[in-house]
Amino acid sequence: MTRYKAIISYDGTLFSGFQRQPEARSVQEELEKTLKRLNRGQEVTVHGAGRTDAGVHAYGQVIHFDLPEVRDVEKLRFGLDTQSPDDIDVVAVEQASDDFHARYNKHSKTYEFLVDNGRPKNPMMRHYATHYPYPLDLALMQEAIQDLVGTHDFTGFTASGTSVEDKVRTITEARVELDPHTGFLVFTFSGNGFLYKQVRNMVGTLLKIGNGRMPVGQIKVILDKMDRNLAGPTAAGNGLYLKEIYYDN
Template identity: 80%
Template sequence: MTRYKATISYDGTLFAGFQRQTKVRSVQEEIEKTLERLNSGVPVKIHGAGRTDSGVHAYGQVIHFDLPQARDAERLRFGLDSQLPEDIDVVAVEQVGDDFHARYNKHSKTYEFLVDNGRPKNPMMRNYATSYPYPLDLSLMQEAIKDLEGTHDFTGFTASGTAVENKVRTITRATVNQDSKTGFLVFTFSGNGFLYKQVRNMVGTLLKIGNGRMPVSQIKTVLESQNRNLAGPTAAGNGLYLKEIIYED
Protein backbone atom coordinates (compact mmCIF):
# COMPACT_ATOMS: atom_id res chain seq x y z
CA MET A 1 0.00 0.00 0.00
CA THR A 2 1.11 3.56 -0.73
CA ARG A 3 0.14 6.43 1.57
CA TYR A 4 -0.81 9.90 0.36
CA LYS A 5 -1.23 13.17 2.18
CA ALA A 6 -3.66 15.69 0.70
CA THR A 7 -4.44 19.29 1.59
CA ILE A 8 -8.05 20.17 0.85
CA SER A 9 -10.30 23.20 1.11
CA TYR A 10 -14.08 23.25 1.26
CA ASP A 11 -17.11 25.46 1.62
CA GLY A 12 -18.86 23.99 4.64
CA THR A 13 -22.26 25.57 3.98
CA LEU A 14 -23.96 22.45 2.63
CA PHE A 15 -22.08 19.92 4.77
CA ALA A 16 -23.11 18.51 8.15
CA GLY A 17 -19.41 18.53 9.01
CA PHE A 18 -16.18 16.84 7.95
CA GLN A 19 -16.81 13.44 9.51
CA ARG A 20 -19.01 10.82 7.81
CA GLN A 21 -22.48 10.64 9.38
CA THR A 22 -25.67 8.72 8.71
CA LYS A 23 -28.14 10.21 6.20
CA VAL A 24 -26.42 13.59 5.97
CA ARG A 25 -23.79 14.98 3.60
CA SER A 26 -20.19 15.10 4.84
CA VAL A 27 -16.82 16.03 3.38
CA GLN A 28 -15.37 12.63 4.30
CA GLU A 29 -18.10 10.74 2.48
CA GLU A 30 -17.75 12.80 -0.72
CA ILE A 31 -13.98 12.26 -0.86
CA GLU A 32 -14.24 8.54 -0.06
CA LYS A 33 -16.84 8.04 -2.80
CA THR A 34 -14.55 9.75 -5.31
CA LEU A 35 -11.51 7.75 -4.23
CA GLU A 36 -13.51 4.54 -4.55
CA ARG A 37 -14.32 5.40 -8.17
CA LEU A 38 -10.64 6.15 -8.86
CA ASN A 39 -9.67 2.88 -7.15
CA SER A 40 -11.77 0.64 -9.44
CA GLY A 41 -14.65 0.36 -6.97
CA VAL A 42 -12.55 -0.68 -3.99
CA PRO A 43 -13.43 1.35 -0.86
CA VAL A 44 -10.81 3.80 0.46
CA LYS A 45 -10.96 5.28 3.96
CA ILE A 46 -9.55 8.74 4.62
CA HIS A 47 -8.26 10.10 7.92
CA GLY A 48 -8.49 13.81 8.70
CA ALA A 49 -6.30 15.98 10.89
CA GLY A 50 -9.43 17.02 12.74
CA ARG A 51 -13.17 17.41 12.46
CA THR A 52 -15.08 20.51 11.50
CA ASP A 53 -18.70 21.04 12.45
CA SER A 54 -21.73 21.80 10.31
CA GLY A 55 -21.27 24.97 8.27
CA VAL A 56 -17.57 25.35 9.15
CA HIS A 57 -15.16 25.98 6.27
CA ALA A 58 -11.55 25.01 5.56
CA TYR A 59 -8.69 26.43 3.54
CA GLY A 60 -6.11 23.89 4.67
CA GLN A 61 -7.62 20.69 6.05
CA VAL A 62 -5.20 17.73 5.80
CA ILE A 63 -6.15 14.10 5.16
CA HIS A 64 -4.29 10.90 4.41
CA PHE A 65 -5.31 7.67 2.67
CA ASP A 66 -3.75 4.48 1.30
CA LEU A 67 -3.93 3.14 -2.25
CA PRO A 68 -2.80 -0.33 -3.40
CA GLN A 69 -0.23 1.04 -5.84
CA ALA A 70 1.78 4.20 -6.38
CA ARG A 71 0.20 6.99 -8.44
CA ASP A 72 1.60 10.16 -9.90
CA ALA A 73 0.74 12.70 -7.20
CA GLU A 74 -0.31 15.53 -9.51
CA ARG A 75 -2.44 13.24 -11.68
CA LEU A 76 -4.08 11.90 -8.53
CA ARG A 77 -4.76 15.45 -7.31
CA PHE A 78 -6.24 16.40 -10.68
CA GLY A 79 -8.37 13.24 -10.81
CA LEU A 80 -9.79 13.92 -7.37
CA ASP A 81 -10.28 17.61 -7.99
CA SER A 82 -12.08 17.12 -11.29
CA GLN A 83 -14.51 14.53 -9.92
CA LEU A 84 -15.30 15.99 -6.51
CA PRO A 85 -18.26 18.36 -6.00
CA GLU A 86 -17.58 22.04 -6.59
CA ASP A 87 -17.59 22.86 -2.88
CA ILE A 88 -14.46 20.74 -2.28
CA ASP A 89 -11.04 21.54 -3.76
CA VAL A 90 -7.89 19.42 -3.58
CA VAL A 91 -5.03 21.88 -3.12
CA ALA A 92 -2.10 19.43 -3.08
CA VAL A 93 -1.29 15.71 -2.93
CA GLU A 94 2.03 14.12 -1.99
CA GLN A 95 3.25 10.62 -1.28
CA VAL A 96 4.33 10.12 2.33
CA GLY A 97 5.77 7.37 4.47
CA ASP A 98 3.61 4.71 6.11
CA ASP A 99 4.27 6.30 9.51
CA PHE A 100 2.52 9.55 8.61
CA HIS A 101 -0.88 10.06 10.21
CA ALA A 102 -2.85 13.24 9.54
CA ARG A 103 -4.33 13.29 13.04
CA TYR A 104 -1.64 11.83 15.25
CA ASN A 105 1.58 13.29 13.83
CA LYS A 106 2.58 16.34 15.86
CA HIS A 107 1.21 19.51 14.30
CA SER A 108 -0.20 22.96 14.93
CA LYS A 109 -3.50 24.35 13.66
CA THR A 110 -4.58 27.87 12.79
CA TYR A 111 -8.22 28.90 12.78
CA GLU A 112 -9.74 32.15 11.60
CA PHE A 113 -13.14 33.48 12.57
CA LEU A 114 -14.86 36.26 10.61
CA VAL A 115 -17.46 38.53 12.19
CA ASP A 116 -19.62 40.91 10.19
CA ASN A 117 -20.20 43.81 12.59
CA GLY A 118 -22.00 45.88 9.96
CA ARG A 119 -25.44 47.35 10.35
CA PRO A 120 -27.10 46.23 8.16
CA LYS A 121 -25.19 42.99 7.60
CA ASN A 122 -23.78 41.95 4.23
CA PRO A 123 -26.29 39.38 2.85
CA MET A 124 -23.72 38.06 0.34
CA MET A 125 -21.55 36.89 3.24
CA ARG A 126 -24.29 35.32 5.36
CA ASN A 127 -22.72 31.84 4.98
CA TYR A 128 -19.13 33.02 5.41
CA ALA A 129 -19.11 35.50 8.30
CA THR A 130 -21.08 35.51 11.54
CA SER A 131 -23.27 38.57 11.93
CA TYR A 132 -22.99 40.56 15.17
CA PRO A 133 -24.82 43.85 14.59
CA TYR A 134 -24.14 45.40 18.00
CA PRO A 135 -21.58 47.99 19.14
CA LEU A 136 -18.11 46.56 19.76
CA ASP A 137 -14.97 48.06 21.27
CA LEU A 138 -12.09 46.44 19.40
CA SER A 139 -9.51 47.59 21.96
CA LEU A 140 -11.28 45.72 24.77
CA MET A 141 -11.24 42.48 22.77
CA GLN A 142 -7.59 42.98 21.81
CA GLU A 143 -6.71 43.37 25.48
CA ALA A 144 -8.74 40.35 26.60
CA ILE A 145 -7.69 37.94 23.83
CA LYS A 146 -4.06 37.94 25.00
CA ASP A 147 -5.14 36.07 28.14
CA LEU A 148 -5.89 33.04 25.93
CA GLU A 149 -2.25 32.69 24.86
CA GLY A 150 -0.15 30.12 26.67
CA THR A 151 -0.88 26.69 28.13
CA HIS A 152 -4.21 26.43 29.93
CA ASP A 153 -6.97 24.03 30.86
CA PHE A 154 -9.73 25.10 28.47
CA THR A 155 -12.57 23.21 30.18
CA GLY A 156 -14.52 26.45 30.53
CA PHE A 157 -14.47 26.97 26.77
CA THR A 158 -15.43 23.42 25.84
CA ALA A 159 -18.90 22.32 24.76
CA SER A 160 -20.61 19.73 26.91
CA GLY A 161 -20.53 16.19 25.63
CA THR A 162 -16.88 16.07 24.64
CA ALA A 163 -15.23 12.73 25.36
CA VAL A 164 -11.72 14.21 25.66
CA GLU A 165 -10.42 13.95 29.23
CA ASN A 166 -7.29 16.09 28.95
CA LYS A 167 -8.43 19.62 28.18
CA VAL A 168 -5.03 21.29 28.48
CA ARG A 169 -3.98 22.98 25.24
CA THR A 170 -1.39 25.57 24.20
CA ILE A 171 -2.37 28.61 22.16
CA THR A 172 0.67 30.27 20.60
CA ARG A 173 -1.19 33.12 18.89
CA ALA A 174 -4.50 34.83 19.62
CA THR A 175 -5.33 38.09 17.83
CA VAL A 176 -8.30 40.11 16.63
CA ASN A 177 -8.12 42.87 14.05
CA GLN A 178 -10.43 44.69 11.67
CA ASP A 179 -9.96 44.06 7.95
CA SER A 180 -9.45 47.44 6.27
CA LYS A 181 -11.25 46.38 3.08
CA THR A 182 -14.28 44.47 4.31
CA GLY A 183 -14.60 45.96 7.77
CA PHE A 184 -15.00 42.43 9.15
CA LEU A 185 -13.38 41.46 12.43
CA VAL A 186 -10.80 38.69 11.98
CA PHE A 187 -10.05 36.50 15.00
CA THR A 188 -6.96 34.27 14.59
CA PHE A 189 -5.97 31.39 16.87
CA SER A 190 -2.93 29.11 16.47
CA GLY A 191 -2.12 26.22 18.77
CA ASN A 192 -1.31 22.57 19.25
CA GLY A 193 -4.96 21.54 19.30
CA PHE A 194 -8.46 22.76 19.97
CA LEU A 195 -11.36 21.20 21.83
CA TYR A 196 -14.93 20.74 20.63
CA LYS A 197 -16.37 24.20 19.81
CA GLN A 198 -13.51 25.84 21.74
CA VAL A 199 -12.82 28.52 19.13
CA ARG A 200 -16.51 29.40 18.77
CA ASN A 201 -16.90 29.65 22.55
CA MET A 202 -13.84 31.87 22.86
CA VAL A 203 -15.15 34.17 20.13
CA GLY A 204 -18.60 34.31 21.75
CA THR A 205 -16.99 35.40 25.02
CA LEU A 206 -14.79 38.01 23.35
CA LEU A 207 -17.81 39.50 21.56
CA LYS A 208 -19.58 39.94 24.89
CA ILE A 209 -16.47 41.63 26.25
CA GLY A 210 -16.34 43.91 23.23
CA ASN A 211 -20.01 44.76 23.72
CA GLY A 212 -19.39 45.71 27.36
CA ARG A 213 -21.53 42.93 28.79
CA MET A 214 -18.53 41.11 30.28
CA PRO A 215 -15.37 42.59 31.83
CA VAL A 216 -11.97 42.30 30.14
CA SER A 217 -10.96 39.96 32.98
CA GLN A 218 -13.67 37.42 32.01
CA ILE A 219 -11.23 35.29 29.98
CA LYS A 220 -9.08 34.80 33.08
CA THR A 221 -12.17 34.07 35.16
CA VAL A 222 -13.34 31.32 32.79
CA LEU A 223 -9.87 29.76 32.58
CA GLU A 224 -9.40 29.76 36.34
CA SER A 225 -12.91 28.56 37.23
CA GLN A 226 -13.16 26.03 34.36
CA ASN A 227 -16.87 26.89 34.37
CA ARG A 228 -18.54 26.90 30.95
CA ASN A 229 -21.50 28.84 32.36
CA LEU A 230 -19.25 31.87 32.91
CA ALA A 231 -18.23 32.05 29.24
CA GLY A 232 -20.18 33.65 26.43
CA PRO A 233 -22.51 31.91 23.97
CA THR A 234 -21.23 29.68 21.18
CA ALA A 235 -20.70 31.77 18.06
CA ALA A 236 -22.30 30.42 14.88
CA GLY A 237 -20.12 28.10 12.79
CA ASN A 238 -20.48 29.94 9.48
CA GLY A 239 -17.68 32.37 10.38
CA LEU A 240 -15.13 29.69 11.26
CA TYR A 241 -12.31 28.57 8.94
CA LEU A 242 -9.64 25.92 9.45
CA LYS A 243 -6.90 27.96 7.83
CA GLU A 244 -3.70 25.95 8.09
CA ILE A 245 -2.10 22.83 9.57
CA ILE A 246 1.67 22.67 9.95
CA TYR A 247 3.42 19.39 10.79
CA GLU A 248 6.68 19.17 12.65
CA ASP A 249 9.57 17.44 10.92
Protein backbone atom coordinates in the same frame (compact mmCIF):
# COMPACT_ATOMS: atom_id res chain seq x y z
CA MET B 1 -0.05 0.04 -0.23
CA THR B 2 1.10 3.61 -0.84
CA ARG B 3 0.10 6.41 1.53
CA TYR B 4 -0.83 9.86 0.26
CA LYS B 5 -1.19 13.14 2.10
CA ALA B 6 -3.44 15.83 0.67
CA ILE B 7 -4.39 19.40 1.51
CA ILE B 8 -8.02 20.21 0.81
CA SER B 9 -10.28 23.22 1.14
CA TYR B 10 -14.06 23.21 1.28
CA ASP B 11 -17.13 25.35 1.66
CA GLY B 12 -18.83 23.87 4.71
CA THR B 13 -22.25 25.40 4.06
CA LEU B 14 -23.92 22.26 2.72
CA PHE B 15 -21.95 19.75 4.82
CA SER B 16 -22.94 18.33 8.18
CA GLY B 17 -19.25 18.37 9.08
CA PHE B 18 -16.07 16.65 7.95
CA GLN B 19 -16.69 13.26 9.55
CA ARG B 20 -18.77 10.59 7.85
CA GLN B 21 -22.18 10.12 9.49
CA PRO B 22 -25.42 8.33 8.63
CA GLU B 23 -28.12 10.18 6.71
CA ALA B 24 -26.02 13.34 6.34
CA ARG B 25 -23.62 14.76 3.77
CA SER B 26 -19.97 14.93 4.89
CA VAL B 27 -16.62 15.91 3.39
CA GLN B 28 -15.09 12.55 4.29
CA GLU B 29 -17.82 10.55 2.53
CA GLU B 30 -17.68 12.68 -0.64
CA LEU B 31 -13.91 12.22 -0.88
CA GLU B 32 -14.21 8.47 -0.25
CA LYS B 33 -16.77 8.16 -3.05
CA THR B 34 -14.39 9.94 -5.43
CA LEU B 35 -11.43 7.81 -4.38
CA LYS B 36 -13.52 4.65 -4.84
CA ARG B 37 -14.12 5.63 -8.47
CA LEU B 38 -10.42 6.38 -8.96
CA ASN B 39 -9.52 3.04 -7.33
CA ARG B 40 -11.51 0.82 -9.70
CA GLY B 41 -14.46 0.47 -7.32
CA GLN B 42 -12.40 -0.54 -4.27
CA GLU B 43 -13.21 1.18 -0.98
CA VAL B 44 -10.72 3.79 0.31
CA THR B 45 -10.79 5.25 3.83
CA VAL B 46 -9.97 8.93 4.30
CA HIS B 47 -8.47 10.14 7.59
CA GLY B 48 -8.64 13.83 8.46
CA ALA B 49 -6.50 15.96 10.76
CA GLY B 50 -9.58 17.47 12.37
CA ARG B 51 -13.33 17.05 12.47
CA THR B 52 -14.89 20.36 11.52
CA ASP B 53 -18.54 20.84 12.47
CA ALA B 54 -21.57 21.55 10.31
CA GLY B 55 -21.20 24.79 8.36
CA VAL B 56 -17.50 25.20 9.21
CA HIS B 57 -15.13 25.89 6.31
CA ALA B 58 -11.51 24.97 5.59
CA TYR B 59 -8.65 26.42 3.58
CA GLY B 60 -6.05 23.89 4.68
CA GLN B 61 -7.55 20.67 6.01
CA VAL B 62 -5.10 17.75 5.79
CA ILE B 63 -6.12 14.18 4.99
CA HIS B 64 -4.37 10.92 4.23
CA PHE B 65 -5.42 7.73 2.44
CA ASP B 66 -3.85 4.56 1.03
CA LEU B 67 -3.94 3.27 -2.53
CA PRO B 68 -2.61 -0.07 -3.79
CA GLU B 69 -0.06 1.40 -6.20
CA VAL B 70 2.15 4.42 -6.77
CA ARG B 71 0.37 7.21 -8.64
CA ASP B 72 1.58 10.39 -10.29
CA VAL B 73 0.65 12.86 -7.56
CA GLU B 74 -0.44 15.70 -9.86
CA LYS B 75 -2.65 13.39 -11.90
CA LEU B 76 -4.10 12.04 -8.66
CA ARG B 77 -4.71 15.57 -7.36
CA PHE B 78 -6.35 16.57 -10.65
CA GLY B 79 -8.58 13.49 -10.65
CA LEU B 80 -9.64 14.03 -7.04
CA ASP B 81 -10.24 17.72 -7.60
CA THR B 82 -12.26 17.45 -10.80
CA GLN B 83 -14.34 14.43 -9.77
CA SER B 84 -15.20 15.69 -6.28
CA PRO B 85 -18.16 18.05 -5.75
CA ASP B 86 -17.68 21.74 -6.51
CA ASP B 87 -17.63 22.69 -2.82
CA ILE B 88 -14.43 20.65 -2.27
CA ASP B 89 -11.07 21.66 -3.74
CA VAL B 90 -7.97 19.44 -3.62
CA VAL B 91 -5.07 21.86 -3.27
CA ALA B 92 -2.10 19.48 -3.17
CA VAL B 93 -1.24 15.76 -3.02
CA GLU B 94 2.07 14.17 -2.08
CA GLN B 95 3.30 10.70 -1.25
CA ALA B 96 3.74 10.23 2.49
CA SER B 97 5.63 7.80 4.68
CA ASP B 98 3.79 4.65 5.73
CA ASP B 99 3.63 5.83 9.34
CA PHE B 100 2.22 9.29 8.60
CA HIS B 101 -1.20 9.89 10.13
CA ALA B 102 -3.05 13.14 9.45
CA ARG B 103 -4.70 13.15 12.88
CA TYR B 104 -2.14 11.53 15.18
CA ASN B 105 1.17 12.94 13.94
CA LYS B 106 2.16 15.88 16.11
CA HIS B 107 0.88 19.11 14.60
CA SER B 108 -0.49 22.57 15.29
CA LYS B 109 -3.50 24.32 13.76
CA THR B 110 -4.52 27.83 12.86
CA TYR B 111 -8.18 28.85 12.80
CA GLU B 112 -9.74 32.08 11.58
CA PHE B 113 -13.15 33.40 12.54
CA LEU B 114 -14.90 36.16 10.56
CA VAL B 115 -17.48 38.45 12.14
CA ASP B 116 -19.67 40.81 10.12
CA ASN B 117 -20.35 43.70 12.49
CA GLY B 118 -22.26 45.68 9.89
CA ARG B 119 -25.78 47.02 10.20
CA PRO B 120 -27.33 45.74 8.05
CA LYS B 121 -25.32 42.59 7.37
CA ASN B 122 -23.75 41.69 4.04
CA PRO B 123 -26.22 39.14 2.61
CA MET B 124 -23.62 37.76 0.19
CA MET B 125 -21.50 36.66 3.17
CA ARG B 126 -24.25 35.18 5.32
CA HIS B 127 -22.76 31.67 5.02
CA TYR B 128 -19.15 32.84 5.44
CA ALA B 129 -19.15 35.33 8.32
CA THR B 130 -21.11 35.38 11.56
CA HIS B 131 -23.27 38.48 11.89
CA TYR B 132 -23.05 40.43 15.17
CA PRO B 133 -25.09 43.65 14.81
CA TYR B 134 -24.19 45.21 18.18
CA PRO B 135 -21.56 47.84 19.06
CA LEU B 136 -18.06 46.46 19.66
CA ASP B 137 -14.95 47.98 21.20
CA LEU B 138 -12.03 46.46 19.30
CA ALA B 139 -9.47 47.64 21.84
CA LEU B 140 -11.22 45.78 24.67
CA MET B 141 -11.22 42.55 22.67
CA GLN B 142 -7.58 43.01 21.70
CA GLU B 143 -6.67 43.38 25.36
CA ALA B 144 -8.77 40.42 26.52
CA ILE B 145 -7.68 37.99 23.78
CA GLN B 146 -4.07 38.05 25.03
CA ASP B 147 -5.16 36.19 28.18
CA LEU B 148 -5.81 33.11 26.00
CA VAL B 149 -2.17 32.83 24.93
CA GLY B 150 -0.18 30.18 26.79
CA THR B 151 -0.85 26.72 28.23
CA HIS B 152 -4.19 26.51 30.05
CA ASP B 153 -6.96 24.12 30.99
CA PHE B 154 -9.71 25.19 28.58
CA THR B 155 -12.57 23.37 30.34
CA GLY B 156 -14.46 26.67 30.59
CA PHE B 157 -14.44 27.02 26.80
CA THR B 158 -15.41 23.43 25.98
CA ALA B 159 -18.86 22.31 24.87
CA SER B 160 -20.62 20.03 27.34
CA GLY B 161 -20.63 16.35 26.51
CA THR B 162 -17.10 16.18 25.12
CA SER B 163 -15.39 12.84 25.79
CA VAL B 164 -11.88 14.32 25.95
CA GLU B 165 -10.52 14.13 29.50
CA ASP B 166 -7.32 16.18 29.11
CA LYS B 167 -8.44 19.72 28.36
CA VAL B 168 -5.02 21.36 28.62
CA ARG B 169 -3.97 23.02 25.38
CA THR B 170 -1.37 25.58 24.33
CA ILE B 171 -2.34 28.64 22.29
CA THR B 172 0.69 30.26 20.68
CA GLU B 173 -1.11 33.12 18.93
CA ALA B 174 -4.44 34.87 19.53
CA ARG B 175 -5.37 38.16 17.90
CA VAL B 176 -8.31 40.10 16.50
CA GLU B 177 -8.07 42.73 13.79
CA LEU B 178 -10.36 44.78 11.59
CA ASP B 179 -9.97 43.95 7.91
CA PRO B 180 -9.87 47.38 6.19
CA HIS B 181 -11.09 45.92 2.88
CA THR B 182 -14.17 44.02 4.09
CA GLY B 183 -14.87 45.78 7.38
CA PHE B 184 -15.08 42.34 9.02
CA LEU B 185 -13.43 41.42 12.30
CA VAL B 186 -10.88 38.62 11.86
CA PHE B 187 -10.05 36.48 14.89
CA THR B 188 -6.96 34.26 14.54
CA PHE B 189 -5.98 31.41 16.88
CA SER B 190 -2.96 29.09 16.57
CA GLY B 191 -2.15 26.23 18.91
CA ASN B 192 -1.29 22.59 19.42
CA GLY B 193 -4.92 21.53 19.49
CA PHE B 194 -8.43 22.80 20.12
CA LEU B 195 -11.31 21.23 22.01
CA TYR B 196 -14.84 20.73 20.72
CA LYS B 197 -16.30 24.18 19.89
CA GLN B 198 -13.45 25.86 21.79
CA VAL B 199 -12.77 28.51 19.14
CA ARG B 200 -16.45 29.35 18.76
CA ASN B 201 -16.84 29.66 22.54
CA MET B 202 -13.79 31.90 22.81
CA VAL B 203 -15.14 34.16 20.06
CA GLY B 204 -18.58 34.29 21.69
CA THR B 205 -16.97 35.39 24.95
CA LEU B 206 -14.78 38.02 23.28
CA LEU B 207 -17.81 39.48 21.50
CA LYS B 208 -19.59 39.93 24.84
CA ILE B 209 -16.47 41.62 26.21
CA GLY B 210 -16.33 43.89 23.17
CA ASN B 211 -20.00 44.75 23.66
CA GLY B 212 -19.37 45.68 27.29
CA ARG B 213 -21.53 42.89 28.71
CA MET B 214 -18.53 41.12 30.25
CA PRO B 215 -15.47 42.68 31.91
CA VAL B 216 -12.16 42.68 30.06
CA GLY B 217 -10.73 40.31 32.68
CA GLN B 218 -13.42 37.65 32.15
CA ILE B 219 -11.08 35.36 30.18
CA LYS B 220 -8.82 34.96 33.22
CA VAL B 221 -11.85 34.20 35.42
CA ILE B 222 -13.12 31.49 33.04
CA LEU B 223 -9.69 29.86 32.82
CA ASP B 224 -9.29 29.97 36.59
CA LYS B 225 -12.77 28.70 37.50
CA MET B 226 -12.98 26.23 34.54
CA ASP B 227 -16.71 26.92 34.37
CA ARG B 228 -18.43 26.97 30.98
CA ASN B 229 -21.35 28.94 32.47
CA LEU B 230 -19.06 31.94 32.97
CA ALA B 231 -18.22 32.15 29.26
CA GLY B 232 -20.20 33.68 26.43
CA PRO B 233 -22.48 31.87 23.97
CA THR B 234 -21.16 29.63 21.21
CA ALA B 235 -20.65 31.69 18.05
CA ALA B 236 -22.25 30.27 14.90
CA GLY B 237 -20.10 27.93 12.84
CA ASN B 238 -20.47 29.78 9.53
CA GLY B 239 -17.69 32.23 10.46
CA LEU B 240 -15.11 29.56 11.31
CA TYR B 241 -12.29 28.46 8.98
CA LEU B 242 -9.62 25.82 9.51
CA LYS B 243 -6.86 27.86 7.90
CA GLU B 244 -3.67 25.83 8.14
CA ILE B 245 -2.08 22.74 9.75
CA TYR B 246 1.65 22.47 10.50
CA TYR B 247 3.33 19.11 11.14
CA ASP B 248 6.52 18.67 13.16
CA ASN B 249 9.31 17.24 11.05
